[in-house]
Amino acid sequence: MNRQQTNRLAKALITSVAILVVVPIALVILYVFYNGIGTISWEFITAPPSNGMREGGIWPALLGTIFLTFGTAILSFPLAIGAAIYLSEYAADNRSTRMIRLAIVNLAGIPSIVYGLFGLGAFVLFMQFGTSILAGSLTLGILTLPVVISTAEEAIASVPQQFRTVSLSLGATRWQTIRHQVLPHALPGILTGIILGLGRAAGETAPILFTVAAFYLPEPPQSIFDQTMALPYHLYVISTQVPGMPLGIQYGTALVLLFIVLSLTLAATFVRTSMRRRREW
Amino acid sequence: MTTNSSVTATGAGAGKESAPRLRIGEWIIENLIRLAGLSTVVIVALIFLFLLREGGPAFLDIPLRQLFGVRWYPIEDIFGLLPLLVGSLLVTVGAVTIAVPLGLICAIYLGEIAPPWQREILKPLIEVLAGIPSIVLGFLGWVALAPLIQNAGAATGLTAFTGSVILAYMSLPTIISISEDALYAVPKEYRDGALAIGATQWQTIWRVVLPAARSGIVIAVMLGIGRAIGETMAVMMVTGNAANIPAFGPGMIFEPVRTMTATIAAEMGEVAQGSLHYNTLFGIGIVLFVITFAINSLAGRIVGTRGARRQGGNL
Numbered sequence: 227m228n229r230q231q232t233n234r235l236a237k238a239l240i241t242s243v244a245i246l247v248v249v250p251i252a253l254v255i256l257y258v259f260y261n262g263i264g265t266i267s268w269e270f271i272t273a274p275p276s277n278g279m280r281e282g283g284i285w286p287a288l289l290g291t292i293f294l295t296f297g298t299a300i301l302s303f304p305l306a307i308g309a310a311i312y313l314s315e316y317a318a319d320n321r322s323t324r325m326i327r328l329a330i331v332n333l334a335g336i337p338s339i340v341y342g343l344f345g346l347g348a349f350v351l352f353m354q355f356g357t358s359i360l361a362g363s364l365t366l367g368i369l370t371l372p373v374v375i376s377t378a379e380e381a382i383a384s385v386p387q388q389f390r391t392v393s394l395s396l397g398a399t400r401w402q403t404i405r406h407q408v409l410p411h412a413l414p415g416i417l418t419g420i421i422l423g424l425g426r427a428a429g430e431t432a433p434i435l436f437t438v439a440a441f442y443l444p445e446p447p448q449s450i451f452d453q454t455m456a457l458p459y460h461l462y463v464i465s466t467q468v469p470g471m472p473l474g475i476q477y478g479t480a481l482v483l484l485f486i487v488l489s490l491t492l493a494a495t496f497v498r499t500s501m502r503r504r505r506e507w
Numbered sequence: 508m509t510t511n512s513s514v515t516a517t518g519a520g521a522g523k524e525s526a527p528r529l530r531i532g533e534w535i536i537e538n539l540i541r542l543a544g545l546s547t548v549v550i551v552a553l554i555f556l557f558l559l560r561e562g563g564p565a566f567l568d569i570p571l572r573q574l575f576g577v578r579w580y581p582i583e584d585i586f587g588l589l590p591l592l593v594g595s596l597l598v599t600v601g602a603v604t605i606a607v608p609l610g611l612i613c614a615i616y617l618g619e620i621a622p623p624w625q626r627e628i629l630k631p632l633i634e635v636l637a638g639i640p641s642i643v644l645g646f647l648g649w650v651a652l653a654p655l656i657q658n659a660g661a662a663t664g665l666t667a668f669t670g671s672v673i674l675a676y677m678s679l680p681t682i683i684s685i686s687e688d689a690l691y692a693v694p695k696e697y698r699d700g701a702l703a704i705g706a707t708q709w710q711t712i713w714r715v716v717l718p719a720a721r722s723g724i725v726i727a728v729m730l731g732i733g734r735a736i737g738e739t740m741a742v743m744m745v746t747g748n749a750a751n752i753p754a755f756g757p758g759m760i761f762e763p764v765r766t767m768t769a770t771i772a773a774e775m776g777e778v779a780q781g782s783l784h785y786n787t788l789f790g791i792g793i794v795l796f797v798i799t800f801a802i803n804s805l806a807g808r809i810v811g812t813r814g815a816r817r818q819g820g821n822l
Contacts, residue, residue: 233707237620244616247609247679248629251636254647308543316540329547331807335730335799336554337737338641339768343775343792347557351780368550375547401533429640432739432768436775458642458740465646466744473650480643491638495631 255488258481265478274444279468284479289446290359290454291428291486294438297363297450298370298427303420306371310378310416315404334372338432341369345437360450362438369433370423377422381415382408414501418494425490429483431458441467457483558796562789569787579750579765581774586787588794590750594667594764595736597753598746601671601760602678602735607728609675610682614727617683618690619712637680645741648673653745665747667764673745674735682731689723690716726806733802736768737795743769767791 273283309326317323345365355361385408393403409416431439439459447454461479464471566574569586576587613633617626652672653664661668693716701711717724747763750770754762771788778785 229707229710233709236709236713240612240616240620243609243612244621244629247613248632250676251632254639254644255635257651258643258647305543305546308540309547312540312544316537317544322545325548326544328804328807329551332551332800332803333547335733335737335803337739337768337795337799339737339739339771340554340558340792340795340799343561343771343789344554344557346775347561347789348553352557368554371547371550399530399533401536425638429638429642431640431642432772435772458640461642461646462740462744465649476646476650480646483640484643487638487640488635491635492631495634 255484258477258484261473262477262479262481265474266481270475270478271482275442279442279464280471280475284457284460284482286443286446287455287457287460287479288482290438290440291457291483293359293447293454294362294366294434294456295424295428297359298366299420299424301363302367302370303374303423305367306374306419306423307378307416309371309375310382310419311404311409313375313379314382315400315408330372330375333368334376338369338430339435341365341433342435342437344368345433350437356451357436357438357440357453358451359438359447359454362434362454362456363450365433365437366427366430369430370426373426374419374423377419378412378416381412381419384415385411414497414504418498418501421490421494421497425487425494428490429458429487431462434459457486555796558789558793562786562791562793565783565786565790566793568783577752579770581778581784581787584783586783588767588791590752591765591767591770591791592794593752594746594750595766595768597667597760597764598670598674598742598766599732599735601668602674603728603732605671605675606678606682606731606735610679610727610731611686611724613679613683614686614690615712615717618687619708619716633680633683636676641677641738641741642744644673644677645744648741648745661761663747663763665745665763666761667746667753668760670742670746670764670766671760673741674738677738677741678731678734681734682727685727685730686720686724689720689727692723693719729802729806733799733806737799739768739772742766743772748773767795 270283271288272285274286275284276282309330313323313326317326342365345361345368349355349361349364350357353361355364389407389411390403393407394400398406434456438453439456440453441455441463443453443455457479461476461483464479465476565586573586574588576585577589578585578587579590580587617629621629648669649665653669655664656666656669657664697715697719698711701715702708706714743766746766746769748765748769749763750765753759753764771791774784775788778788
């Protein structure tokens with residue numbers, strides 16, 4: 227076999243492996259869709275589970291996930307965007323900045339169950355929030371920090387330096403420059419980070435296990451100090467903890483969760499691509 | 508804003524009158540921003556401190572010999588971590604063995620071979636994979652993959668291998684996106700030079716690009732390991748949750764195991780706060796924290812915060 231043939235063979239092999247990796251991704255989504263779509267109905271979305279979860283819908287879990295996702299947004303995104311602005315606009319290249327970057331990389335790598343432990347120790351017990359939406363949102367909020375910070379920082383740093391120079395030379399202060407020149411241009415990128423963070427918060431199970439998730443609650447929560455059901459945990463419960471569970475409801479629940487998380491991921495991708503197209507520099 | 512326009516209109520003198528009020532506002536905002544930046548370090552420290560506070564007693568109260576023992580039997584207050592460590596190790600090694608070659612080849616395809624239009628399709632697909640919640644993959648492993656593996660001849664479908672397959676899939680986006688970064692960082696001149704002296708594209712990739720990207724690929728593998736070892740829900744659902752060490756041999760990968768993460772998730776709901784069992788579960792959390800901290804600190808030194816984004820599988 228000469229080297230041209232080797233070349234062709236190697237490229238063909240690489241291509242087929244790449245296809246082998248990517249095709250199952252699409253298959254997984256189609257498989258869940260195919261098996262779950264039959265269950266989806268207005269009643270499935272809006273009714274609480276009944277008959278020991280074997281009938282009825284997912285409404286309380288869906289609502290809980292919406293609450294938790296918004297709670298996460300409110301609690302963590304101001305902090306994340308502040309940190310991103312700091313890293314991109316203020317931080318000097320020194321020891322403390324390197325420590326901050328190291329901290330962010332580590333936050334991204336800490337296992338989600340360890341976040342759950344932290345939430346239990348810090349928010350549920352030490353701060354005495356109890357297993358509550360507040361404790362769960364705080365835990366999820368910290369978990370989403372690294373993805374939001376790093377995406378937003380990239381967006382802010384990619385605003386051309388000239389924009390800042392011109393603004394400063396016209397007499398604007400540093401904050402005015404950031405507020406009126408840098409942030410508006412970085413907004414789509416920051417939005418991408420926020421949406422990715424929301425998707426992450428909506429899909430996580432391990433961090434909410436001990437901080438907020440309830441096995442079964444027919445009524446929606448009344449305050450941020452109440453427990454709530456949540457969609458990912460509900461899927462865990464109905465697929466492993468309830469014997470004789472009809473498959474259709476399991477797939478339907480998985481489909482709704484997948485739909486929520488993937489639409490957020492796709493929205494983030496869409497915002498970023500359209501931003502790149504519109505960019506004028 | 509008024510200061511800003513008056514400065515441009517009439518020169519610096521006019522701006523000074525309203526400047527002090529504005530400066531206080533800015534001083535507050537700038538310090539809040541600084542605080543937000545520093546808070547990330549504080550949070551990592553707090554996570555460690557709270558783990559230590561709740562989990563530290565386990566390492567003081569349980570004799571070391573028992574801690575490294577082969578029996579995890581909480582009902583009798585026997586807490587040997589070895590079965591859990593072996594479980595995590597088996598599943599992780601299996602996952603990495605599957606995911607690293609596949610991920611690397613995928614990255615080579617994306618970075619070196621695929622035409623741009625294919626890249627436009629494949630990259631979002633891989634980001635989608637990164638976005639699929641682990642509970643959904645765990646559910647699929649439980650209802651679809653485990654029966655397949657059982658039909659293939661294993662005693663049960665819930666084995667370390669099942670976990671490895673699911674985990675391999677979950678760590679692929681991380682491995683692909685970081686190795687693709689590493690390939691991208693290889694200067695174009697290297698490729699041009701190799702091609703110019705008559706090397707084929709495959710020779711260029713194999714002998715020039717890959718060696719040049721070596722260190723980045725090592726990081727991709729490390730972060731892939733970090734991701735695999737920390738995964739919880741999917742692993743808990745498909746590995747069978749048997750806290751014993753399978754007999755050593757090639758067949759051990761087809762035995763049920765229980766990982767560190769799954770142990771915490773499965774048992775924390777049932778323990779009394781402040782009991783030794785409770786402390787020990789936090790102790791396992793400390794072990795996980797230390798392992799992932801070491802991996803990420805080492806890798807993070809080289810890839811920086813980009814690594815935080817890439818870990819989420821962002822391309």
